Amino acid sequence: MVDKILANLEKSNCAIDNTFLQAVSEVLHSLEPIVNGDSRYETYAILERLVTPDRIIQFKVQWVDDQNRVQINNGYRIQFNNSLGPYKGGLRFHPSVSIGVLKFLAFEQIFKNSLTGLPIGGAKGGSDFDPKGKSDFEIMKFCRAFMRELHLYIGARIDVPAGDIGVGAREIGFLYGEYKRITRSYDGVLSGKPYAFGGSLLRPQATGYGVVYFAAELLKEELHESLEGKSCAVSGAGNVAIHTIEKLEHFGAKVITCSDSEGTIYDSRGIDLKVLKELKGDERHASLIHYIDAIPSAVYIKKEDYPQGGHAAWSYPCFAAFPCATQNELSLIDAQTLIGNGVRAVIEGANMPTTPEAIDLFQSEGVLFAPGKAANAGGVAVSEFEMSQNASMEKWDFNKVDRKLSEIMRHIYKRIALTAKEYGRERNFVDGANIAAFKRVAEAMILEGV
């Protein structure tokens, strides 16, 4: 008993996590050419202020499982920067969640949200709660307990959480229900809500569809190519991966891989979305191994059967790769394999899925590389559309949201490509994204004073 408690404490208190430093280091290196040319950034200590969260909120989440056992989890919300608008960013429910991971995600969110051009600041939150294997009632009880604490810190003009890994419309529905019970306020304080009570059409699809709108623009402008008939590799099998695959298929591409935390599917005929959605849609957690029950010609590669340091999703020849699962899932070894197989573009659907060494290699080998903070910004953009609809008590139709989403994604591509060029970093979309996003946030921070 004591050992179990100590082991849990060790996990939540000693977790060494370098993802925040990884994210900050990439951004600061990108910013060198701009910060050296403008003394205001030093005068106003913009970089130091930008890498320090406004506040880190941690709370205890107590709930009772289906066997009437008391369960305790850690809950967090990191409000990083609200210079451009209310804090905005998802909630992640996954056993790997720690302050370090959420700091990296909240930091990235500042830049992503800035690139959308919309009035939203950066935040992230979540819990080390593991939704896998939990009943609907357990998920509901956990979400209600989580909101009992979180409601103290959020508000439609203060901080608007949404989904991320392990949090979809079902969880957001339970969270919003509890928020309304406590506050009696129907103000749309979360985005990604079910359509029945304030959700926006297209929010479930928005991140994945946006990734593909971005990719189509990038390929057209940089390579004079389209996605039609191209083989694409995708990792993940959750919200972002499923809708990336769906839109790639709409555009005539053939998606040959997808994966979950246990293994990878390779389907040379193209991933069957209906089968995939039955296993993994709407926060379902069945193992991908069952894909081959429905499609026996597909191949399943168990994670432990693939060589250390590599990921099977990246081991097949493809024109473009879309990492859509989690951070640091595409390593240097994977980059070497993809390049050896002739990949032309890598477009990130997940947040920071590519390691720094892999990014360097793609860039030096002339592979187009689009960072998640630009390519996956469609999700948060449609979240902001949901905030607008809630504020004005309107409902926009599907085509209106889709048109606005695709405009934003094309605009983000143009803005980062132009910025990269302007600073002598042509085709370096990492530097282009970081510089363009930074300029907007930094101006706001200067104007609002210290």
Ligand code: NDP
């Ligand atoms: P989901 O929970 O819907 O799906 C996550 C997928 O990734 C699952 O297939 C899961 O496998 C797999 N996965 C999660 N963690 C790991 C891990 N540690 N190792 C291997 N596989 C893992 O999450 P989303 O699709 O919403 O999020 C995916 C990525 O996209 C994340 O990086 C998220 O931050 C980012 N993102 C999400 C947005 C959104 O709107 N939802 C917006 C922008 C970015 P399994 O099924 O086995 O758990």
Ligand code: 2IT
């Ligand atoms: O990483 C992300 O951009 C998200 N998880 C979505 C954030 C949002 O507020 O919609």
